[in-house]
Amino acid sequence: MTDQHNRTCGRRTRSGNPCKVRISGSDVACGTHATEQDKAVAEAHRRGWNEGYKSGSESSASYSRSRIERLEQRVKELEEQLDEAKRVYEIGGHQVVDVGGYAYRWRGSTPLEVGDRVLLPENYVSRMKNGPGPTLGVVSKLGTTYRGSLSDIVSRAPAADG
Template sequence: MRLYGPEIACRTHLTEHERDVAEAYQRGMGDGHRCGWENGQELGKQQVERLQRRIRELEGLLGRGTLRHETGGEQVVEVDG
């Protein structure tokens, strides 16, 4: 028995058991999709937070550094050394 495809659209010819199985399958697919989407959103949020922390760390290091000279419009900074 297939639980996906065009035959699901016509529930008239399904037995009650087949209908229940098809609905459970579709519900499971929907739940799985939603769970995957939510996990992806959370992972993206964590990556953004990690990168923001790293930017703050690097800005702090740059702020503690000593400006040595400018080269071609770029500032060269020595940090911890």
């Protein structure tokens, strides 16, 4: 089999010797010796190769995207399972909720629900952002996986005006 990248035309010259012009890729003869049919076949081969390469690249990219999506979904499912296995809803007999990504303890008699508005205790950051006093928050999740000390929710917030 001829090396596609290091070959010569080989067609007979006027002197009868083989042409020594280097050709590559889809070409079957040099520009001087190639017939219209040779040129058409070489162009069809190039076009087919390019289309095949493009199709293969697109197929590979599509497969990769699909695989990434499946893996991301699986990671999400496993994170949810781990979260649920570690999540606690009460600590010391008091409800625990997530407000803005932070866990708080609720000592009220009526349990909180997701979406309930609450007043959170002042802290260093809230004082800088909102001034002194409690800050409004919304319960985003019931329970927590956090195991450190918790601040108490001050109270339920007054109903929103609207």
